Amino acid sequence: MIPRVDGRVLTFAEAGLYDGLVLLGDDETKTIWHHITGEGLYGELAGKKVEEVSNIYHTTVEEALENYPDIHVAISDRPMRQSVGVLGRVRRGLSRMFRNTMSEEDDRRPSMDIGLGLWQGDEARYYPYEDVIASDNMIFDTFAGRRVIVFYAPDALALLAVFTDATAATWEGDELHLSTGEVIRHGILYDADGNRSTDERPLQVFTRWYGFSLTWPQTVIYERDRA
DSSP: OOOEETTEEOOEEEEEEETTEEEEEETTTOOEEETTTOBEEESTTTTOBOTTOOOOOOOOHHHHHHHOTTOOOOOOOSOOOOOOTTTTSOOOOOOHHHHTTOOOOOTTSOTTOEEEEEEETTEEEEEEHHHHHHTTTEEEEEETTEEEEEEEETTTTEEEEEEOOOSOEEEETTEEEETTSOEEETTEEEOTTSOBOOOOOOEEEEEEHHHHHHHOTTOEEOOOOOO
């Protein structure tokens, strides 16, 4: 996707931090932008939005090739210095540099908690990673007036969400089989005949609690029935 605002192509780069999140700046107007919502925060285009904001997923080479067979894969020759696990299961906390950019935090969840945040307009909901894992790696819920399944994607080591008509699902190895006959494999939806299906997904980000809650202060937290 080529980033455009009112049909105009802009060139973006990192421009600083605010609320512990990276801000983007464009070369053409020097406007400062929110990197998740695509909203102009300060400058000439403040209040404008980048057209066609879409999801960016945690993924693997295998999954990327299945989605886009002709994709170019860049492989770095730089060694991995450490293994950080899921969004870094590392919970070292935020550095002083990040905290100095932040307003008062939402203490309903720990700052470094990880989960999947969904949003549509002013509606937002956060699904804690640990609750999805404790619910057989999947949760059915209603979001933005539609049924949605939030699930753990084994390949990507992350959570994903897809709108669905299914009312139940079971795991068969790493494949998620829906009651509609559809199957989610490598994060991709296939119909009952094994053909790739066009799915619909809410806007979503797999992220730390502090970043999502500061972006959407009104967010609802999904609460698993622990009875």
